[in-house]
Amino acid sequence: MTFPSRSFHPAGWLALALAAGSAQAVEWRGLLDVRAVDSDASRSFLDSGMGKTRYDAGSPRLSIGQAVLRGDADISDSIGATLELSADQQHRGVVDVREAFLAWSPVPSGAWKMRVKAGFFFPPTSVEIDYDSVGWVPKHTISSSAINSWIGEELRTNGVEWSARRLGRYIDAPYDVGVVAAVFNGNDPTGTLLAWRGWSISDRIAGRFDTVKLPDLPVYRADGPIPRQWRDIHPYREVDGKPGYYAGANLNLGTRLELAALHYDNLGDPLTVKDWQYSWRTRFDHVSAVWRPQGRWELAMQAMRGDTLMGPNAVALDFQSWYALASHPLGPGTAALRYDRFRTREHDILPADPNNENGYGVALAYDWPLSDSLSLMTEALLVRSDRPARRLIAEQPSQTERSLTMSLRWRF
Template sequence: MQLLRYSSCILLALVVDIAQGAEWRGLVDVRAVDADSDRSFLDSGLGKLRYDSGSPLLSIGQAVLRGDADISDSFSASLELSADQQHRGVVDVREAFLSWNPLPSGAWKTRVKAGFFFPPTSVEIDYDSVGWVPRHTISSSAINSWIGEEVRTKGLEWSARRLGRYSDAPYDVGVLAAVFTGNDPTGTLLAWRGWSISDRIGGLNDTVKLADLPVYRRTGAIPRQWRDIHPYREIDGRLGYYAGANLNFGSVLELAALHYDNLGDPMVVKDWQYSWRTRFNHVSAVWRPRGEWELLAQAMRGDTLMGPNAVAVTFQSWYVLASHPLGSGTAAVRYDRFLTREHDILPSDPNNEDGDGLALAYDLALSDSLSLMTEALWVRSDRAARSLIATSPQQTDRSLTVSLRWRF
């Protein structure tokens, strides 16, 4: 437990120590945004978008610097730093980990990762690129928006893949398992803020400020909970885990499933932050039929609990995304559906939510390192808790974003 608790600090020190020999890559995203939305969740509101009607027209969406270094033939280290105008710490650590990739002696190829990194839950993201950004859109789906903000692995992950070519099978099969610490607040944002659709990604030391709801005011039903949420804090001293499997038929069809459980003790509170028991099941599929189409789908269903049934919420979301080359670029359309349902003892703290969203995007490569992406985003949602801060429960958020991305 002590090893896992301090793994991120140790690994960060190791990566910095070998930084001179690393290969450095980066991403700078400058964007123009026109948003018609209520106060953003990043400004203590209950809007669904990263930007709202008061956001500046021009901003830096994100700036990311990633270093990868080979320590030996089988060991490597990675560090990713990020910055944007909406992070309280400005610059933060997005990932920091060591990888062990032993040479395969047969059909099985294994890997062990240790540190602070994303769980393998997204088919929108190119994990080999810089920044954990979607490939075909600017915003992520509701599922991956939540993963990017509130779910991260701070621990150990083991994975193994059996390559089909060793047995003349038309598929590869993989399994994985992980133990982690530091994700006890996971579920807080889903319960009290709800789903969002954005490209905002949390860092190791990040904080998010909740809306000023009555339930966690000093005179509220849960006065020991502060509005400032630290998503990757360890509270109860327990380890969480996830386990999954995947099946790939070449590049044509990819299937995956994952079960996640942080095993949090919902009765423990520390430094004005409760531990939440959060678990979910997740499935995904990628299909690339003929004609250069790519179809993506993900679905998630889970529940979260805090206190003696003070907050108990089930949540679910799914999306489908289709993309195809169009002209000199690639066009994409994504539809999201999401909801939460409360099952607790505090009717004065409504956490039910229903919503859906539509994103239309076009990505144009200007050169090998420069691209221009445009996205129109529309999200409709109904959340009763908005009436507690004098806004309408039913809300439609819209934005038009143009993003100029430079990769170096």
């Protein structure tokens, strides 16, 4: 199979989605999320700082956290088109494309059910997110875990994904088993944020044409050792003309237990630089589990371990993170508690560019449904982290960040 070196362009999938809408009615759904925030955090990563949270002490008390519009259309009995647009006050572009893809789901003739997706979409790596909902937002919290915060900003499948699931009910088995594989281009800068900004715990999701600004570190200034790297990062850009891939498997024991594993490798050429952006060789292994024991408890876990490399060992580090989340109905709503751990360890040739960090986060949230379409969620978040590179931009290396956020969500 040949794979084009040029990236899939979301405008093409937008045109396909609109064409589908002209053939049959488009189902439009949306999410509007209005926030009230009180935070004591230092300068946020969205303001070129090295804070770990989306909001800092200088953020507006009231803001729009998410505004998402999603259209789904049936082109035929087995082919559908999806377009999701998003906007918020912290994107450099007002409106952007969050997902745009075609999906082919042929009618199964036996126990196996197959699906092919092509376009721009999230990889199947999160158990926090409700994939059938709008916006790729967490189900039980406002912020995402460190793993899914990174995925939301720096990873997107820009290619073709094939998945298949064997349904146990067809063969009298108590479980379903599935496999997934994808080939994609773009995502060559993946790893840049982990190396020079570190992990974050937020719900900021980048769009297809979005840019992220790095802190003003000496390493990529005009007189630094890597002057060909700009501070503005385009996370989904194709740099080296080579495709990447991921492959995984999953197992479901009814609704009681869900297990999944995935290996990701963008196969980036770390010596290639184009338009002031390096290609990074980034790969990781990922596992997740969801357990629903008696008593309406839901326990979820994700863990990730990988490495990234840029240049001739100019920047090289190992990274890892995991979290555990427990949720249970409480009164009229649902309470949730999440604990995160994250770290990076460098092993490169530039000791003046420190990229090590350690940290943890605790989120306590309560989701109160006010009606079928309106809910009020509250989250208290604490993040403790140590990153020596903060000294290079006149910040304290060890920081404790706290925030209290209220989110009024309207789904329509």
